[in-house]
Amino acid sequence: MSFLQIQYSSPVVMLVRAMEGGGAQRDAIELANGLHAAGLPMAIATLNAAGPLRRHIQPGLPFIDLGAGEPLRMARAAPALRRLMQDVRPAAIIASEVAANCLLVHAALALPRALRPRIVLREVAVPSAARHADPFWQNRMAYRLAPWFYPRADRVVSLTAGVREELIRQCRVAPERAVNLGTNAVLTESRLASLAGAEARLPGEIVAIGRLSPEKDFASLIAAFSVLRDERPVHLTILGEGPERPALERLVRVLDLKDSVSLPGFVDEPVTFLARAALFVSASRHEGFGNAIVEALACGTPVVATDVPHGPREILVDGQCGRLVPPGNLHALIAGMRLALDTPPDRAALRRRAADFTTERAVSRFLALLAELDVGRRP
Template identity: 50%
Template sequence: MTNDVCFLIRAFSGGGAQRDAVLLANGLAGLGRSVSILVLDANGPLRSLVDPRVDIRDLGRGQKLKMAFALPAVRSAIADARPAVLVASEASGNVLAVAATRFLSSERRPRLVLREVASPMQAKTTDPYIQNRLAYRLAPWLYPKADLVLALTEPVRRDLVQHFRVLQERAVVLGSNAVLTQSKDVILNALNRDVEPDLLVAVGRLSKEKGFDVLLSAVALVKQNAPVKLVIVGEGPARPDLEAQIKTLGLRDTVQLVGFQNDPGVFLRRAAIFVSASRHEGLGNAIIEALAWGLPVVSTDAPYGPREILQNGRCGELVPVDDPEALARAITANLGRPHDERVCKERAADFTVENAAKAFLNALNLQGISFH
């Protein structure tokens, strides 16, 4: 069987990078392309998001196939699928894809597209997955071998060129990301908010780079002057530390850690403000989802993504990273402040699955990458 595009994904239990890849695959299938997903671990909630038109190839055969032992299975799957284009995401997947396509004959080798979904200069030391941190050490030698490396922001594109040896002409800013499954019309016309005026919502993996420790400190400051509640949606290794901090700050009646949720919209539709306290980002998908609900956003000016999404503050307020006092002031100022929901929604509509799929195909076309 021959595919136009194969996506290499670490796991269906993964986070933003894997979800983006699944939605982009769906978008390409919706545009009539033959698409398959090669996945090392096919168990997880993201599997239910895969479009029926997308072929799933479970390389672990029901088990979790570790990245370190995946090379033979990936090479075999590529030989079977014979894709015109192989797309990988996140550092470990990118390195694996380069290794799997090395030394293939020109007739069998697909054109290789890597998606850099993080801020690599920060992630190479702080990524929560050790395989990604190790992969970034190899990236300066392997990333340049790809036909195209896609970045989500211009600063990341510059990092790829300056620090990871990617040729200028092969490093491209995609300009969109597959975040929202709704159409632009649905986003602009949705009227199903039920706002609680004192509710803050934050969404993300409970890990150091998301800055939830700073957010908790900021909420403690806000609470001194205004009634406020905070719901944090997400799961991760920092949960015990955050629970201890909540207790220390006396926030047990103020803050809820509700864990991973398939549909954060259950909480976003009730929120007065969406808050992001990240120390660094690949883009900031949760910010986009909040804008789609018409929510006012307060975010750190983290590298990279929030400033680009919020258009230098036009669609939300930016504050310095690791500054709970500034974050608290911005939250307090935005509680009850009128804002233009349509501006938020119009910006979010730039990040639909359809837009991302079209931008992806355009990037391939500009590089002279075609299908069979």
């Protein structure tokens, strides 16, 4: 869609780095869909339209391909963003992911103040961990620039209280501009209700979800699983795609787990797997929030998660709604998985906790945030 085809003036634009299928991009699209459905004049813009996520955008929600090619190629992306601001004149632009966040602020600062929209940045990772361990070099570099760019945004939004403190302490965001949303647009209320009857379980089925990259530490999960497999009939399914696939497939062969571990790749609807699972496990070395943890709770599926800052502990209420184990501790991971499989879960309690993370709740809080910036609904 060209800039001139936007249906209304001064929309709020959700900047999505790419349509490639990552969790941060899915969250941004889900939030944009919800804001649009709530009556906010919305559009989605992307630096790179290639990928499967475009089909998740609601019909009628304007989509703008900025045509920057490879995401975050500064020479093309910054001018494209400035043109977006000049031609569309959005009331606000919301961005996610640190490199896109810094790029957006950079582009806005090059314009006269009268042409600058309100800038709202979503911090979807944990800066203290991601600045060293993010799998993308662009993000690692951008976290070193964030203390200069982030304070110049109108608001910087975190998903957890712990990350808000990091934004203030490490990224130099003024406390009044750092906002903890306390939730993410994970599932709609109707989708949550549809999962309430997910009771048909596959005994011993363990599910994990995430990009196949080192920070998810699926290698440790497979090693822990191999111990459980020697004790009882269990099966592990790891949903996701990424550069670690060859190494993980080798590990599966070495441990003689070919009949017990499945790696089906990226799937559009992971809840279909979670709804049948006996257990969900997150073995991450760091975790920005933990959408998959919420999805597991929504299915009434017990959770074992590494106690990494900050999402898992906040979602699981300090371990009341799932088991937290120290990261990098194989014995603790094995013990946590064993105990979770042997303990009957309170599925209703897990689903009640998941209800705190609906799209509608995230939308309501975001609308309140935008109202503080004098950004309102469609006239």
